[in-house]
Amino acid sequence: MPKPRRRLRHLTASALAIALVCAVTTPVRADPAASWPAALSTVDDDDVNVAFTGALTLRDPAWHRADQPAGGEGALLLPPHRLTRPANRISAETVATVPPGAAVEVDVRGGGGEWTAAGTPLPGEVTEVQVRITLHTAAGAAPAVSSVRLKADTVPAPRSARGNAAASYRVFATREGLVGGKTANGHVIVARDHFVAFPSRRGLSPKGTGDYTVRVCRADRARCEYAPVWDVGPWNVRDDYWNPGAERQSWQDLAQGLPQAQAAYQHGYNGGKDQYGRKVANPAGIDLADGTFWDGLKLSTNAWVDVTYLWTGGGVTGEVRTEGGPLNLRSGPGTGNPIVGFAANYAKVTIDCTVPGQHVTGAAGSSAQWDRIGDGHYVARGYLRLTGGAPPPC
Structure with missing residues (x-):
């Protein structure tokens, strides 16, 4: 599953350790085994400005993105976790020291959806989830997260107003x-x-x-x-x-x-x-x-x-894989067709249909198939890693 939409309420407190428990106020179908601790020490290359020293905290409390106001930030991205049974909500019990102005957010995703605040129903039941823990500070004093315990259950959820088209x-x-x-x-x-x-x-x-x-x-x-x-x-x-x-x-x-x-x-x-x-x-x-x-x-x-x-939206998808630079977007199924833009490396595109064309060997393989990913937009299959089945013929 992709490495999954919505935000958690901010954790704020005046001083010492606090515990945030997402309350259950609606009937649930609970699984006693569907509870697990977040592995806070698993800081690696896909995490941003965090460190684990007995607790999860910011590596540099002053670091922030250049286009945002001052205030440190960082995030831990946990590996995907397979559930013991399908669920549509992941709640988080967080123990942390959160100085004034600081905050901790726990977000969850599953089934290809957007990041969602822990304790908020997901768009549907999922069997695998991923958790992201984000730390913020506004005055140089970083939060320190001692533990996060996650629990999966199923609750009635309102139907999304989102349609099928992207x-x-x-x-x-x-x-x-x-x-x-x-x-x-x-x-x-x-x-x-x-x-x-x-x-x-x-x-x-x-x-x-x-x-x-x-x-x-x-x-x-x-x-x-x-x-x-x-x-x-x-x-x-x-x-x-x-x-x-x-x-x-x-x-x-x-x-x-x-x-x-x-x-x-x-x-x-x-x-x-x-x-x-x-x-x-x-x-x-x-x-x-x-x-x-x-x-x-x-x-x-x-x-x-x-x-x-x-x-x-939905449909068959493919991940663009090149040697690093962007992939040329062609107006037809061959390199003799005009370039009408790019598909960046790692972009995950939706494939409308596929058509035979010029044979191309790329970073993802060798093929004579070309995939239409938009009106007048074709890319060589040799640069796509397909997921979600096979696209129909054009």
């Missing part, structure tokens, strides 16, 4: 830059990099994966790029605006598809300020890495773009 909206794009900096998932940004950032951690891919991938196109549709979500921003960090209002993490009174920053900039929403109280200087709902901005879309200035949030 969500797609026109939003304003800005160029991220920040070469040499580190993204929210721990990736070190390189020159002409290929990824995007959204103002919510719900769709944040772990480092080196494209679990959450978008198709972003120029407004004239002349160029598109399929790119993984590897950072959080711009402006806000709790604004999953692509979700229906009742499921949205914050700003639930705004229309689905309308970023809070856009509402603040254009209509004076929230006094024209973001969640940090900063005056919003542009309506951005997505940040593009330099390579996506300059090379994938061939933009020269910030612009409105059409974004499809591929993980919100």
Whole structure:
């Protein structure tokens, strides 16, 4: 399963150890064996700015992403955990020392869904889950998490308002830059990099994966790029605006598809300020890495773009695998067809159908099949690792 949507309420306290237990207020189908401790000591390369010294804490309490206000942050991504029986809710009992202004979040995902706050029902029952523990501090004093005990059960859950097709909206794009900096998932940004950032951690891919991938196109549709979500921003960090209002993490009174920053900039929403109280200087709902901005879309200035949030839909998927650079997106099944954009390495794309074409050997194998991943968008099968079955013929 991808390395899974929603946020946990912040853990805040004035001083000593606290315990947060997600309360059960509805009838449940409990499994006494479905309880396990989080392995807090398993800090490795896919974790960001955390250390375990008898408790989980921030390695550097002052480190934060360059595009966000001061305040340390870090995250531990636990390995996937197989449940003893299907469940649709994972609750967390957390024991931690949380200084004033600091916070601890526990998020869960399963079945390909977005990150969800522990204690909140998942979109459906799952048999495998993954947990992410995020630490925040606002004054240099880091939280110290002593233990997290997780429990799976099943509760009645409201039906999602999400449809079957992937969500797609026109939003304003800005160029991220920040070469040499580190993204929210721990990736070190390189020159002409290929990824995007959204103002919510719900769709944040772990480092080196494209679990959450978008198709972003120029407004004239002349160029598109399929790119993984590897950072959080711009402006806000709790604004999953692509979700229906009742499921949205914050700003639930705004229309689905309308970023809070856009509402603040254009209509004076929230006094024209973001969640940090900063005056919003542009309506951005997505940040593009330099390579996506300059090379994938061939933009020269910030612009409105059409974004499809591929993980919100269904279908056969394939992970793009190259030697490192992006894969050319062709208008037809062969290298003689014009290049109409890129599919970034690790991007997880949805395959509409497949067609025979030019034989190509790539990082994922050798094949004469070409896969259509969008209208007029073809990629060679030799660069795709398929999941979820076989695509139909075109």
